[in-house]
Amino acid sequence: xxxxxxxxxxxxxxxxxxxxxxxxxxxxxxxxxxxxxxxxxxxxxxxxxxxxxxxxxxxxxxxxxxxxxxxxxxxxxxxxxxxxxxxxxxxxxxxxxxxxxxxxxxxxxxxxxxxxxxxxxxxxxxxxxxxxxxxxxxxxxxxxxxxxxxxxxxxxxxxxxxxxxxxxxxxxxxxxxxxxxxxxxxxxxxxxxxxxxxxxxxxxxxxxxxxxxxxxxxxxxxxxxxxxxxxxxxxxxxxxxxxxxxxxxxxxxxxxxxxxxxxxxxxxxxxxxxxxxxx
Amino acid sequence: xxxxxxxxxxxxxxxxxxxxxxxxxxxxxxxxxxxxxxxxxxxxxxxxxxxxxxxxxxxxxxxxxxxxxxxxxxxxxxxxxxxxxxxxxxxxxxxxxxxxxxxxxxxxxxxxxxxxxxxxxxxxxxxxxxxxxxxxxxxxxxxxxxxxxxxxxxxxxxxxxxxxxxxxxxxxxxxxxxxxxxxxxxxxxxxxxxxxxxxxxxxxxxxxxxxxxxxxxxxxxxxxxxxxxxxxxxxxxxxxxxxxxxxxxxxxxxxxxxxxxxxxxxxxxxxxxxxxxxxxxxxxxxxxxxxxxxxxxxxxxxxxxxxxxxxxxxxxxxxxxxxxxx
Numbered sequence: 001x002x003x004x005x006x007x008x009x010x011x012x013x014x015x016x017x018x019x020x021x022x023x024x025x026x027x028x029x030x031x032x033x034x035x036x037x038x039x040x041x042x043x044x045x046x047x048x049x050x051x052x053x054x055x056x057x058x059x060x061x062x063x064x065x066x067x068x069x070x071x072x073x074x075x076x077x078x079x080x081x082x083x084x085x086x087x088x089x090x091x092x093x094x095x096x097x098x099x100x101x102x103x104x105x106x107x108x109x110x111x112x113x114x115x116x117x118x119x120x121x122x123x124x125x126x127x128x129x130x131x132x133x134x135x136x137x138x139x140x141x142x143x144x145x146x147x148x149x150x151x152x153x154x155x156x157x158x159x160x161x162x163x164x165x166x167x168x169x170x171x172x173x174x175x176x177x178x179x180x181x182x183x184x185x186x187x188x189x190x191x192x193x194x195x196x197x198x199x200x201x202x203x204x205x206x207x208x209x210x211x212x213x214x215x216x217x218x219x220x221x222x223x224x225x226x227x228x229x230x231x232x233x234x235x236x237x238x239x240x241x242x243x244x245x246x247x248x249x250x251x252x253x254x255x256x257x258x259x260x261x262x263x264x265x266x267x268x269x270x271x272x273x274x275x276x277x278x279x
Numbered sequence: 280x281x282x283x284x285x286x287x288x289x290x291x292x293x294x295x296x297x298x299x300x301x302x303x304x305x306x307x308x309x310x311x312x313x314x315x316x317x318x319x320x321x322x323x324x325x326x327x328x329x330x331x332x333x334x335x336x337x338x339x340x341x342x343x344x345x346x347x348x349x350x351x352x353x354x355x356x357x358x359x360x361x362x363x364x365x366x367x368x369x370x371x372x373x374x375x376x377x378x379x380x381x382x383x384x385x386x387x388x389x390x391x392x393x394x395x396x397x398x399x400x401x402x403x404x405x406x407x408x409x410x411x412x413x414x415x416x417x418x419x420x421x422x423x424x425x426x427x428x429x430x431x432x433x434x435x436x437x438x439x440x441x442x443x444x445x446x447x448x449x450x451x452x453x454x455x456x457x458x459x460x461x462x463x464x465x466x467x468x469x470x471x472x473x474x475x476x477x478x479x480x481x482x483x484x485x486x487x488x489x490x491x492x493x494x495x496x497x498x499x500x501x502x503x504x505x506x507x508x509x510x511x512x513x514x515x516x517x518x519x520x521x522x523x524x525x526x527x528x529x530x531x532x533x534x535x536x537x538x539x540x541x542x543x544x545x546x547x548x549x550x551x552x553x554x555x556x557x558x559x560x561x562x563x564x565x566x567x568x569x570x571x572x573x574x575x576x577x578x579x580x581x582x583x584x585x586x587x588x589x590x591x592x593x594x595x596x597x598x599x600x601x602x603x604x605x
Contacts, residue, residue, distance in 0.1 A: 108339075170338075172380035178335055179375075180395045180446065181367030194385045 018270030025263025033079040042070035044077040044230040053246045063248040065239060071249060074230040075256050081231045082212050082260060085145070089211030090204045092150035097157025098193070098200055104158065105165025106188050115158070122155050131214065135223045145215060145224050156207065157200050164196035171195075198275050205268035209261040216257055232257050281349075282453055282486045283332070284308040288346035290327050290336065299558045302328045303510040304346070306584070309503070311453070312480055314487045316501035316518070318494065318533070322554050324510040325490045329456050332488075333367050350454065369399045372447035376459040378439035382431040389415070389427025392446045399450045414445040418475060437468035441475065448479060455479075458490045473500050494537055498522060503590075506530050509555055509565040512584060516591040526593035526602045529566045564596060572601040 032039060041061075048068035056063045062071040104115040122130075134148035168174060169192065177191045216233025218224035225231040227238065232253040239249035290302040302324040309315040317325045330336055331343050332355065348355040350371065355363065367373075375381040383391060392414055393407035402410065408427070415423035418441040431439055440460060447455060457476065461469040477500060479485055489501060497504055497518060504521050506514045506529065514527040525531045532550040534540060540548065552569035555561050561568055567577040577596055584592040595602065 172375065172377060173383045175335065175337075176373075176375060176381040176443070177383070179333060179367055179373035180398070181364040181369055182394075182398060183364065186398070191383050191386075195383070 016270045016273050018266050018273060020270075022263050022266025022268070022270050025259060026267055029079055029083055029260050029263065032076055033083045036076050036080055040070075040073035040076040042073040044074045045069065045228045053242065053249075055246070056248055062252045063246070065235075065246070065249045066242060071235075071252055074235055075232065075253055077230040078232045078235065078253065078256070079260075081142070081225060081229070082215065082233075082257070085142075085215035086208035086212045086260070086264065088146055089149050089215060090153070090207045092146060093153030093207070094157055094200065094204050096150055097154035098161050098197065100154060101158035101161030101200075102165055102188050102193060102196070105162035106169050106184070106192065108166075112162075116162075119155050119158055122152060125152075127152060128214070128217075132218070132221070132223065135218060140223045140226060142215075142225055145218055149211060149214075153207070153211075156203060160200045160203060161193075161196055164199065165192060168192045168196055202268055202272045202275070205264055205271065209264045209268075212257065212260060212264070281308045282311050282313075282351060283488075284347070284349040285328075285332065286347045286349070288328060288331055288348060289344045290324075290331050291342055291344045293340045293342065294558065296558055298344075300344075300560070301341070301510050301557055302331065305507070305510075305512050306346075307505045307512065307515060309454075309486050309488065311486055312484045313503065314477070314480060314489055314501045316497040316504040317488060317490045317507060318492060318497055318504060319507035320492060320554060322557075323507040325507045326458055328507070329458060329488055329490055332456060333371060333373060334363055335367070335373075365399070368395045368447070368452075369450050370452050371454045371456065372450075372452040373456040374440070374443050374447045374458065374460050377463045378436060378443045379431070379463070381443060382439055384431055387428050387430055388420075388434065388442045389429075391431075392427070392442065392449055395446060395449045411445070411449070414449055415442065418442070418445045419471070420445070436464050437471065440464060440468075440472050444472075444475065444479075448483075448485070451483060452485065454486045454488070456488045456490070459492070460489070461496060462491070462493070469496070470499075476500070494522075494534060495539075506533070509560060510557060511565055511582075512594065513566065514591075514593045514595075515584065516593075520588075520591050524602075526587050526591060526598045527566075527595045528570050528572050528601065531602070532569075564594065572597055 046069065048064070050068065051060070051064050052066055052068040054060055054064040060070050060072065062075065064070055100115055104112045130152050131148045134151060135144050138144040138147060174187060174192060177187050215224055216231070216236070219231050219233035220237040225234055227234060235253040236250050239246070243250050285308060286306045287304045288302055288306070289300060289304055291298040291300050305328050307315065317329065319325045327336065327341070332348050334343070334355065336343070343356060346356070350366070355366070382388070389408060389411050393404070393411035396402045396407040396410055397404065412423045412427050415427060420426050420438060420441055431442070434442065460476070461472050464472060473496065476487060480487055489496070491497060501518045504516060504518050505512050506527065508529050513529045514521065514525065521530065522534070525534060535548040536550060538547060550569055555565060555568060561578070563578045563580050564570070564582050567573040570577065574597065580596050582594050582596060584594050586592045587598065
């Protein structure tokens with residue numbers, strides 16, 4: 001191990017068990033998503049009208065839905081979409097919010113005032129309502145969901161990063177960097193950002209949970225992913241009519257959402273604990 | 280040849296109660312290879328004056344309101360910001376009081392030393408790293424190859440200051456501004472760092488401005504000294520002359536306040552009173568409320584540096600009477 005690798009290890013100390021458990025769960029879903037074609041026993045959208053609404057049995061471990069589609073296969077394939085929503089759903093708000101927060105906090109003054117008023121307007125609407133309104137305007141589809149998330153989700157990151165920048169721009173090492181003649185952008189992204197970004201990274205892991213649930217909710221409302229694609233929220237929506245007679249169609253995708261969300265949450269808590277960040 | 284010539288520099292801070300003049304018509308200069316000490320209490324304006332040279336004032340409230348800063352013949356106060364950036368870290372280096380907080384905690388020491396080389400001289404990453412290791416060796420970091428990969432928190436205070444010096448002199452500046460470089464270090468390390476600075480001066484002809492409140496540091500290193508009080512220069516002289524025969528009661532008071540100046544078992548000398556509020560400075564000589572020799576004209580008279588000899592000027596109005604050789 002290199003000298004800096006050892007140094008990093010010493011700095012972090014022993015890893016928190018939360019990181020192992022949360023990371024393990026996330027890894028499990030990631031493997032499932034990558035290996036979906038080999039793991040899923042059936043085609044997720046192939047209908048088998050001879051075997052509809054079958055309870056869990058040896059041929060269909062988690063049963064079949066009203067079109068005879070294998071629930072297990074649909075959950076495995078759905079992992080790809082739900083995991084993607086978790087990752088891409090936070091990626092764009094993270095990038096946009098971090099940049100805006102950094103510029104706003106560093107330069108202050110008029111730029112800050114303008115960007116923060118924009119932020120105030122955005123957070124004055126309830127999060128879900130605004131997302132649903134934007135998706136409803138743009139029309140349904142996954143890409144539109146990402147656009148809506150980027151337009152609304154950046155505010156949390158901007159606020160987190162901005163407050164760190166306001167403190168750090170007066171830090172001694174920033175003065176030292178200025179005394180070496182570096183440009184503002186270099187100081188912002190090269191020197192301050194690495195020191196400011198950790199709370200945002202932690203937040204982004206827990207934000208992924210919200211995005212997964214949100215993505216599923218939008219699919220449930222018919223605004224996200226469209227049938228017959230296998231997606232957990234959509235599966236629950238489609239199974240509503242049969243909830244009294246065929247519990248397995250809604251229950252297993254629901255459990256999948258819960259387990260993925262728990263994985264991300266534990267991971268976020270673990271990282272936060274490791275870095276000594278509260279909230 | 281003078282490498283730096285600061286003339287009538289004034290700096291003001293905007294406050295709710297109106298402007299506060301932290302530096303008032305300060306003039307000093309230094310030649311190639313010269314070490315100029317700027318001495319004064321905390322709040323006397325020495326740091327603000329020196330940061331004005333690089334136009335790195337703390338916060339948006341501080342403003343240079345007058346004067347000239349001629350560096351290699353160019354007035355830095357008129358320079359556009361991009362040319363100013365080229366000078367910072369390029370032609371003029373700066374090191375700070377607290378090396379623990381002035382290094383980026385998340386960047387390896389080697390990269391921090393290499394960065395100005397990449398930025399100012401356009402070196403490739405590997406060339407810069409090679410040169411950074413060389414610089415770390417030069418400033419006396421043991422095992423520089425391995426330590427280049429260390430983070431600042433793994434270094435001792437003295438090593439951090441050495442690393443900061445390595446970064447500041449990486450691009451071979453002509454002027455180094457050292458803002459209390461040894462204040463945060465213990466005495467033995469202090470001497471090593473000062474020796475290192477003098478070695479760099481001897482090798483490269485670097486001019487150094489050494490800001491300090493420690494007359495012992497001045498005695499050990501400087502060629503010339505300027506004494507600041509409440510934003511003004513009180514006295515300016517060649518070191519030997521100043522230490523032998525100060526021509527300002529404030530300088531004399533500072534020298535008598537040194538622990539070594541008092542005899543064993545005797546009470547330490549202190550200068551009575553405190554720095555005047557900069558927002559409302561006393562008229563006349565700013566030191567008069569604390570001066571044992573103050574008279575009526577000290578409270579109202581116009582004060583200017585008066586040359587007592589070619590190498591010695593004082594702002595004391597009564598120096599002929601009160602500071603005459605005993």
